[in-house]
Structures are given as structure tokens and as C-alpha cells.
Amino acid sequence: MARILAVSGNEAVAEALRQTNPDVCAAYPITPATELMQRFAAFVSNGQVDTELILVESEHSAMSACIGAAAGGGRVATATSSQGLALMWEMLYIAAGLRLPIIMSVVNRSLSAPLNIHCDHSDAMGARDSGWIQFWSENGQEAYDNTLQAFKIAEHMDIRLPAMVCMDGFIISHSIERVEYLEDSEVKNFVGEYKPFNPLLDIDNPKSFGPLILPDLFHEYKRAQHEVTTKVTDIVLDVANEFEKISGRKYGLFETYRLDDAEIALVILNSAAGTSKDVVDEFRNRGTKAGLLKPRLFRPFPYEEVADALKHLKAICVMDRADSSGGYGPLFLEVSSALYQVKKRPQMINKIYGLGGRDYLPQHAEQVLSELVEIVKTDKVRIVKEYIGVRE
Amino acid sequence: MAVALRLKELSRKEDLFTHGHRMCSGCGAPIAVKMVLFASEYPIIACSSTGCLEVSSCISLYTAWKIPWIHSAFENAAATISGVESMYRALKKKGKINKEIKFVTFCGDGGTYDIGLQSLSGAMERGHDMLYICYDNGAYMNTGIQRSSATPLGAETTTCPSGTVIPGKVQEKKNLTRIMAAHDIPYAAQASISNWLDLMKKVRKAHSIKGPKFMNILSPCNRGWRSRTDDAIMLSRLAVDTCYWPLYEVENGVTRITFKPKEKKPIVDFLKPQGRFKHLFSPENEWLIKKFQEYIDREWERLQKEASLT
Amino acid sequence: MKPKGWRELPPGAVILEAGNAVEFKTGSWKAFKPVWIEENCIQCLFCWMYCPDMAIKVKDGKRAEYDYDYCKGCGICALECPGKKGQKAIVMVEESR
Numbered sequence: 028m029a030r031i032l033a034v035s036g037n038e039a040v041a042e043a044l045r046q047t048n049p050d051v052c053a054a055y056p057i058t059p060a061t062e063l064m065q066r067f068a069a070f071v072s073n074g075q076v077d078t079e080l081i082l083v084e085s086e087h088s089a090m091s092a093c094i095g096a097a098a099g100g101g102r103v104a105t106a107t108s109s110q111g112l113a114l115m116w117e118m119l120y121i122a123a124g125l126r127l128p129i130i131m132s133v134v135n136r137s138l139s140a141p142l143n144i145h146c147d148h149s150d151a152m153g154a155r156d157s158g159w160i161q162f163w164s165e166n167g168q169e170a171y172d173n174t175l176q177a178f179k180i181a182e183h184m185d186i187r188l189p190a191m192v193c194m195d196g197f198i199i200s201h202s203i204e205r206v207e208y209l210e211d212s213e214v215k216n217f218v219g220e221y222k223p224f225n226p227l228l229d230i231d232n233p234k235s236f237g238p239l240i241l242p243d244l245f246h247e248y249k250r251a252q253h254e255v256t257t258k259v260t261d262i263v264l265d266v267a268n269e270f271e272k273i274s275g276r277k278y279g280l281f282e283t284y285r286l287d288d289a290e291i292a293l294v295i296l297n298s299a300a301g302t303s304k305d306v307v308d309e310f311r312n313r314g315t316k317a318g319l320l321k322p323r324l325f326r327p328f329p330y331e332e333v334a335d336a337l338k339h340l341k342a343i344c345v346m347d348r349a350d351s352s353g354g355y356g357p358l359f360l361e362v363s364s365a366l367y368q369v370k371k372r373p374q375m376i377n378k379i380y381g382l383g384g385r386d387y388l389p390q391h392a393e394q395v396l397s398e399l400v401e402i403v404k405t406d407k408v409r410i411v412k413e414y415i416g417v418r419e
Numbered sequence: 420m421a422v423a424l425r426l427k428e429l430s431r432k433e434d435l436f437t438h439g440h441r442m443c444s445g446c447g448a449p450i451a452v453k454m455v456l457f458a459s460e461y462p463i464i465a466c467s468s469t470g471c472l473e474v475s476s477c478i479s480l481y482t483a484w485k486i487p488w489i490h491s492a493f494e495n496a497a498a499t500i501s502g503v504e505s506m507y508r509a510l511k512k513k514g515k516i517n518k519e520i521k522f523v524t525f526c527g528d529g530g531t532y533d534i535g536l537q538s539l540s541g542a543m544e545r546g547h548d549m550l551y552i553c554y555d556n557g558a559y560m561n562t563g564i565q566r567s568s569a570t571p572l573g574a575e576t577t578t579c580p581s582g583t584v585i586p587g588k589v590q591e592k593k594n595l596t597r598i599m600a601a602h603d604i605p606y607a608a609q610a611s612i613s614n615w616l617d618l619m620k621k622v623r624k625a626h627s628i629k630g631p632k633f634m635n636i637l638s639p640c641n642r643g644w645r646s647r648t649d650d651a652i653m654l655s656r657l658a659v660d661t662c663y664w665p666l667y668e669v670e671n672g673v674t675r676i677t678f679k680p681k682e683k684k685p686i687v688d689f690l691k692p693q694g695r696f697k698h699l700f701s702p703e704n705e706w707l708i709k710k711f712q713e714y715i716d717r718e719w720e721r722l723q724k725e726a727s728l729t
Numbered sequence: 730m731k732p733k734g735w736r737e738l739p740p741g742a743v744i745l746e747a748g749n750a751v752e753f754k755t756g757s758w759k760a761f762k763p764v765w766i767e768e769n770c771i772q773c774l775f776c777w778m779y780c781p782d783m784a785i786k787v788k789d790g791k792r793a794e795y796d797y798d799y800c801k802g803c804g805i806c807a808l809e810c811p812g813k814k815g816q817k818a819i820v821m822v823e824e825s826r
Contacts, residue, residue: 050509053502079509081501084541088498091538094491095466095502101510103502121491126741187740225743227487228507228516230462233747235482237490239474240742247735248742254735426774430787438783438799439750444758445803449781476750480733483750615778649804649821652779 029274030208036167036199039206040106040132040192041066043174045076046214049130050101050221053081053092057111058144059196060134064106086111090118090129097127097189098236100226102178104129108196109136112150116157122189123158124252125236128181129189131159132174135297135348136196137383145384146196148296148349152357158252160190160259161326163296165282167204170194172276173323175209178218179266185258187224195298197384213273256327263324280329282321283336285311289318291399292337294362295346296322299380299387303346306392317396322358330365337366340373342399348381355412374402377412391416421460424619429457433485440483441475445648447638447655448472448554450612452525455552455636456486458619461521461626464488464503468496468530471561471640472554494534496524497542497551504547521626522549527638528569529559532595543602543631550625553595554638564643568593571663572714573707574695576643581698586707591714599633600669606632608668608677613655617666617677624668637664645694657689662719667726674725683719686712755782759802761821763795770818776806 034042041063044052052071054064071080081096083089086107097103107115112133122129133154137147151161162177164170173192181190194200209217225234240248260280267278284304286292293303300321310317320336322328337343345363347356354360359377366372378395381387394415402408422428435456442449448471456463464487467473473490476483491499504522511517531539531553539551558576559565566576571592581587600607605628610618618636625632637658639651646654658664659678663686666678687708690696699708739745772792777785784800786793807819 050513051502051505053505077509077513079505079512081505081545083498083501084537084544088495088501088538088541091491091495091498092502092505095489095499095504096506096509097502098489099503099506099510101506103506117492118495124741125491125743225740225745227464227489227503228510228520230464230487230518230520232745233485233487235477235484235488235490235744235747236741237473238477238479238482238742238744241479243732244479244738247733247738250735251738251740426778427790430774430777430790434783435748436783437748437751438796439753439755440782441753441755442781444781444801445805446781450779453781453783454778477744480744481750481753482744482747485748487747612779647804648802649808651781651803651805652809 029210032206032208033203034167034206035201035203036170036194037063037134037201038066039167039171040174040194041070042208043171044104045070046211047102047175047178047218048076049078049104051079051081051096051103052105053083053089053096054105055083055086055089055107055111057086057108059136059200060106060108060111060132062200063132063134086114087118090115090122093129094118094122094125094127097129098125098227100223100228102182102221104131106132106134108134109138109150112154113138116154119154119157119159126187127189128187130174130177130181131189131191133191133193134196134200135193143383146198147382147384148347151191151193152349154191155326155357158188159326160188161324162190162192163323163325164192164194164199165297165300165321166199167206170199171206171208172270172274172278175214175218176266176270176278180259180262182221183262184222184224186255186262188255193297198298209274217269217273259327260324260329278323280324280332281336282323284319284321286318286320286336288316290316290341291396291403292318292320292340292343293346293392293395294320294322294337294343294358296348296358299346299348302387302389303392306389306396310396315396315400328361333362334365334369337362338369338372342374342402344376344378344395344399346378346380346395350379350382374408376402376408376410379412379414380416385416387416424458424616432457435485436476437483437485439481441478442471443642445641445651446471447556447612447640447651450651451554451636451638454612454615454618455523455622458622459521459626461519462486463521463523466490466496466500466503466524468526468535469493470527470529472525472527474561493530495538496526496530496535498538500524500549501542501545501547504549524549524551526551526553527560528553528555528557529561529567532569532593533567540602543599543604543633546630548629550632550634552634552636554636556638556640556643558643560640560643569595572711573699573704575698576695586698586704596633596635603672604633605630606668606670609635609664609666611637611655611659611664611666613652613659614666614678621668643695646692650692654689654692657684660684661686661689662715663689665719665722667722673729674722676722676726686715754798755801756798759800759824761802761804762797762824763800763802763804763806763819764822765795766818766820769813769816771811771813773811775809775811776819779805779809781805
């Protein structure tokens, strides 16, 4: 029997961690992820989980301890944001390179400077090359669901890669929404027992982790790591099917909203997608064929599937809540790369919105969709990349 | 039944750190590692920070470690082993592991005194049941002999070469053993490969104590010290006899000097065989030798006073 | 050995054959070679303990021959050897090619 509660995103993910009962968590506080681990720490102190919680002295040490623990051979999780994620940057690559399943909740927050504690996607976008699987969540429900599925995917014997589950800082982490929890037994059955693979703690079979590799082999190791990423999308879909059976909620590689017969569309991540869907409805009511695509699996990026979903459109705006300073927005780069392979492809523009917690309002979606209508009419793109919602 | 600390008995033990490693001819680090492993009577899981030992012992498809071993990065050996040790406790609690395993790190002064100090301090403070061993060769040797805070006063390194304006390192060597003892951990000690029995006794003592332990082992590097390939043991002995590297332990706040040189030799005896101190023997740099000797004398006095308090 | 293709590599570069460094013979590194003079040996085993490359074989508690496959010729054993009556049991000679 599902439990329906009014909880914040942080609470929901903390509950997911309680139900999956990791063996070790290493955590360091950072706004707005702090509350997540605080709630989890309460579970630890009250014996509601069997987790060994290591209260490390920095995020770099948090990921290092997670790596040691995962190599040891058990279920590992942590949470961070922004500067914390940035501080553990080198360790992210190491976790992926060592093929260690570690689940991390990333509560999206901007990167300094200037210092800002509010939501944008720069932190996780900065980690997109690290080799981690990346899930993005629109709301507390998705954050909870994605976290549960992430354990199963990351720990899959054909994958064994670390995975991060993103949700918007403050907007989702701290807002209270309706979330449906699965029963403890359902989660336990779904996620299953952790199965070790080459555990360090198996002292009867001693092994060495982390050799120095020279130019004669490094290229091959990365090729092998790449091969694993090609298997992820199928497993993400399989796990989503299994999850649907126990939850009734359907997940894919992305969510499409009124996209099938759309002529214009927004491609947008996380909570702002929710706002945009309402505006898409408004445009539909006025007779404009608007639609939306909200990516869920960002790494590995499902290029073919995304291109397939978007190729029929006339004009697309990719909305980025992070800027790659000096380049186009990260989501725009992925989507345009996907569509490049399509001979007759939509016009594309890139808008940077909502940085440092700047509100994304329906009027912004309206402004962008109207611009797309104009592009379709005139067949002219005024500007490829532009900041919206900014005071001139 | 523990193997007696006698060379004959120890020689029957298996080499848990094998030959075929790529450390330089005459390197002190593998000697330290082998002594620690021979002294240990428990299964050990080790972690090394990036450095000479790490890259030379585990490279390409080869590993010289017959025990489980992990390397993750440079500044985080203590944090990494904290993770393994925590997973051990988690799985032991669940009944998935029932063996007693000891957790040891083998890290150079590079990954310990400087960039690794934070994670070391954190791990010690949290009280993980682990033994952190630093093999101190006094510089970032693996990248080609650069100055670390463990580099002794006046020594020449590639980043503090002796020139006409600056005569090598102008700061004193950081006293890390004292810093670790100040963490109030149950056991902190200094050892030398020239006094193998003292070193092994300390390792055994450390293993018998639950909680965070630290051991600093002087590890001569003939490349960085510009000495001969055959003098690693001789220089270690001189380091001890000149009181540059006193052999002591701090157990639960009580300091004990474990070896008193029969005759305290002047520091120049330790400096002369090393090319990295050659420039100190020109007249304009003599003040550095004087400063060095004064520092040694002061520290030795202080250590003896501390030891006499108990 | 034949260079491995990417499919043959262990996941995450983990090395499962503990201690396989023995397959890499470092003996070719030496410029000088230690020679054991048995009649001067007091069987103290210092050379065995001090050798950085575990290149001295000890059989049944007694020092035996060198393992020249791994000896790098550092000379620590020769320097530290106490010898018998002033005569060293280990001398370094130039490695012949």
C-alpha cells in the first residue's frame, strides 16, 4: 500500500536512502543538500538503517571514502551540491574509471563566483564528462523514484558505474509536494541485495585497485569504459518497466509532453519543465502546436532517441539552466549534436535562464514559445544563444 | 602464535610485497614496506597515495602487492582507507565478514605532510581503526625531487635549488609526528629502517591498539638525496644517531624515546654524504648548518624533557 | 607478452593476480652485481632484511644464493654486511655484459 505524504525533495530522497539501506554513506554538508543527509543521519542515530555514516571533513574526502567503501564491496551513497561537487571533481572521474557503483544525490546549485546558494544546473553539468550516469528529476516524486532506480541500474552486473540523481536546489529540495512512497518491502525487493564484484574486502582473493596505466593501455581502458555506457539505456528502460509494475509510474529516457504532433517545442530539464508544460497547454488552447521534451537520462545521452523524438519539429528552443561560459548551453550542445545527424532538421535556438535561483516564470516560457512561432513564420533565427529573464 | 621478531623466524614468512617492483635501485621505501608487512600478524588491506611507491608497485597489468591494495588519488589515502574500514565494520556488523583485518596506508611525505594533511587529520579525528604509515623521503620525489614541507632545512630540491640568492629550503622541516601526537590518537611513532627491530616492535604495538595510529618512517632516496645507491641503511642510522630522526613513540599521551644513540653525532655527519646539502659547506651558507644544529639540539632537548615527564 | 585488446582488459583496471610483479624481472637494471662469499658469512640475515628487492633467497632460516633476476645492484647488502673477522661476505663486482 503506497504511502502518500506531503514532503520536500530532500525528505523524499532521504526516505529513498532509508529504504535502500546503504552499507556506508560518507557525507559533508552543503546548502541545499545538507538537510537530506541530516534527515538520513537521524535514521542512522535511531537505528532505522544499518548504515555506517562517515562524517568526513570535506566533499573530496566524502567521495574518496565512498570510493574506498564501494571498492571494499557494499552499497554506498552520498549527497552534495555545487562547490562540494566541484571539490570532488577529480574523484568523480576516479569513481567511474574504477567502475564503482556509488549513488549520489546532487541538489542542483550554482557554482561560485559569485557565491550563490540557489538553483541552477552548473554543478551537475560540470560533471557531465566524468563518466557518471546522470538522472534529472522534475519534482520530489521523480527524485525519489530516480534514486531507487539508480541503485538498481548502477549496481547492475553489466554496468557497475556510479550514478547521480539531480533535483533542483530549494525549488524541489525544500518545497513540499505530494509524494507517493513505496512500501519498505517493495523497495527491498525491487533494489535487491547488493552483489559485490571484485570486492577489496575479500582477502582470500587479494587484488589491486588503481594502477598506473601508460599510453600503451590507457586508450583501451577508456574504450572499455565507453562500451559499458552503450549498455546503459537498455538497462534504464528495463528497470523503468520493472518499476512501473510496482509503482504504476512510467519512466523512459526522457518525457515527452504533447510532442507527437507538435511543430514547436521546448527542451528543458527539471522543475522548469513543470512550469513550461502549463504554458504549452495554453499555447495549445490558442491553436499553436506546442510541445515539450524533458530529458531524464542525460548521461549517457540518448542521442538517437532524442533525435527521433524531435526530428519532426519545425523549431526548437533548448533551455539551459547552466551556461558553458564561452560556448552554447550544455543541453543545447547535446540536442543539436543529436539532431545534426538528421538530414531535415528543426531550427534551433538556445536560451539561458534561471541562473543562481532566478525564477523561471510562465511568461518566460511564453516569450520563448512566441519566438519559436516567429521563427517558423519567418524562417529566420534572430540569435542562437541568448539569456532570458535578465534586466538590461 | 605470533612469529618471533628474529630474522631467522621472519625469513620463513611469505613476501607479501614482491620483487619485480619498479622502485629505484637502493630505495628506502620498499625496505620500510617489507619490514612493516613482516612484523604484521594479521591480514592487511593497504592503501597508498599517488607517489613513488604507488606508481612503482602497481603499474600496467602488474602489482607487487600480494595483499588487497587500493590507490585512488594523491591527497586522500586516509579518506579512502576510512571508507574501506567503514565498509568492513558495516559488513562485519551484518555478519558478512568475520575475519579480523587491519587497515594500513603506505604514503609518502608528499601525500601526507602537505596535500594529504587534511584527510589524514580527519581520519585520525574520526577514530577509524587504522595505521597510517608515512615513508618520509623529504620531497615530492616521484615528480622529480620537489620541495615538500618534509624537506629538511637547507636541502636543495628542484623547486628550491641552491642559488646565489636563495640557498635551498629556508624553512625548517615540519614535525608531523608531533602534529599527529597532538591529535591525541592512541599511538604515534617515529621509526627507521636502520633499526628494524624497533620498527617491527612499533608495528606490532600499533596493531594491538584499537583506533587511529600513525607511524613516520624515514625513507632515504638516493636520487633525491644525491647519495649512493647503497647507503639507505647507513644514512638512516646517521639520521638516528645525529637525532635528526629520533626514534620515539607517544602512546596515550606518554612519550617514550625508544632508542638513545650511544653518542649523539653532529648533524654534519648526516649532511656530508648527501649531495643535496653540498652547497651548505661553502662559507656563506655555514649559518644554515649552525641553524640546523641548533634546531636539532632544541628538539632533542624538548623530546627528552617530554619523555622524562612520565 | 602480446598487447591486450580492450575486450581482454579487467574492469576498472583492477589487477586480480596479486603479486604478479614477479613476472617483471628487474635484474637487468644492475650495473654492479653482488657476489656472496659463503666462507665469510655469519648468517646474520641482515642482507636479506635490508634488500629492497627481496633478491636474497633464504632457505630454512639459512641465507642462500642471490636471485639475480631481481637484484638491481644497489649494494646495500655489501655495505651492511658485517662479514667475518674483517672480511666481507658480499662484494660488488662490475656486471659483465
